Amino acid sequence: GENVEQHPSTLSVQEGDSAVIKCTYSDSASNYFPWYKQELGKRPQLIIDIRSNVGEKKDQRIAVTLNKTAKHFSLHITETQPEDSAVYFCAASIGLGTVRGKLIFGQGTELSVKP
Amino acid sequence: DAGITQSPRHKVTETGTPVTLRCHQTENHRYMYWYRQDPGHGLRLIHYSYGVKDTDKGEVSDGYSVSRSKTEDFLLTLESATSSQTSVYFCAISSSGGGMNTQYFGPGTRLTVL
Numbered sequence: 582g583e584n585v586e587q588h589p590s591t592l593s594v595q596e597g598d599s600a601v602i603k604c605t606y607s608d609s610a611s612n613y614f615p616w617y618k619q620e621l622g623k624r625p626q627l628i629i630d631i632r633s634n635v636g637e638k639k640d641q642r643i644a645v646t647l648n649k650t651a652k653h654f655s656l657h658i659t660e661t662q663p664e665d666s667a668v669y670f671c672a673a674s675i676g677l678g679t680v681r682g683k684l685i686f687g688q689g690t691e692l693s694v695k696p
Numbered sequence: 697d698a699g700i701t702q703s704p705r706h707k708v709t710e711t712g713t714p715v716t717l718r719c720h721q722t723e724n725h726r727y728m729y730w731y732r733q734d735p736g737h738g739l740r741l742i743h744y745s746y747g748v749k750d751t752d753k754g755e756v757s758d759g760y761s762v763s764r765s766k767t768e769d770f771l772l773t774l775e776s777a778t779s780s781q782t783s784v785y786f787c788a789i790s791s792s793g794g795g796m797n798t799q800y801f802g803p804g805t806r807l808t809v810l
Contacts, residue, residue: 582755587738613796624786624801625739670738674796683729683754684799686739 583608583675587687594661595695602690604671605653613674614654615684616645620667628669629656661694668692699723700802702787708808715774717805719787721767727790728770729799730754730762732783739786745770777809 587604594600606614612633617625631638631645631654638645642661647654654673658665668689676682699722709715719728729744731754741754743762751762759781761773774781784806788799 590736615798617801624803626801627798630798672739682796683741683744685741685755686731688736688738 583685585671585673585685585687587671587690589690590688591691593693593695596661596663598661600658600661600692602656602669603653604687606673608673608675609652611673611675614647615672616656617670618667619670625670663694663696666692666694700787700789700800702802702805704805705803706806708810709777710810711778712776715777715807717772717785719770719802721789723789724767725789725791728764729788730770730772731786731788732756733786734783742772779809781807782809783807
């Protein structure tokens with residue numbers, strides 16, 4: 582079946598450094614790629630998303646890049662802060678254009694930002 | 697946070713007992729989803745609904761059933777709970793389907809099956 586692979590599973594950085602999380606997907610028809618942040622004990626919350634008609638999107642310290650040819654997309658966090666510590670999930674759409682379309686999530690990356 | 701609530705928030709039950717989890721939304725969104733979250737597996741789709749009485753299976757649907765008789769409520773039932781169903785369950789809603797739009801998550805239900 583369709584799947585999304587996410588790496589690394591854990592990532593530790595020093596405050597102020599950059600963090601990069603990478604995902605690959607299998608469905609070549611996928612064209613919506615959201616990223617969610619989940620703090621401990623909380624619900625996942627959308628932080629940024631990208632559609633296949635653009636290659637890069639930025640929102641302050643967060644950016645996402647998409648390479649449709651290689652079927653991978655990445656989350657970039659610059660100038661990391663302790664409050665960025667959380668689990669991050671990528672996702673890709675499958676079943677494009679149908680009511681039965683849905684998201685497939687990666688396994689998650691636990692980011693730890695050390696002061 | 698989007699107007700999504702889940703009940704109960706925590707539940708401990710015995711193996712073999714039926715369990716029903718409720719997701720309630722006030723956003724009038726057509727699409728609703730049930731996920732389970734387990735360490736190392738991310739969020740896995742159990743069942744979803746694309747309208748009242750319209751539901752379909754996700755990737756881990758065995759042992760679960762759902763019902764949606766009203767736009768605002770989506771129920772997840774474990775007919776006979778097993779220890780492998782110990783997990784955190786999240787409901788999500790979306791205004792558009794096809795996996796094309798943002799899904800907003802509820803606060804989650806932590807279920808323990810002894």
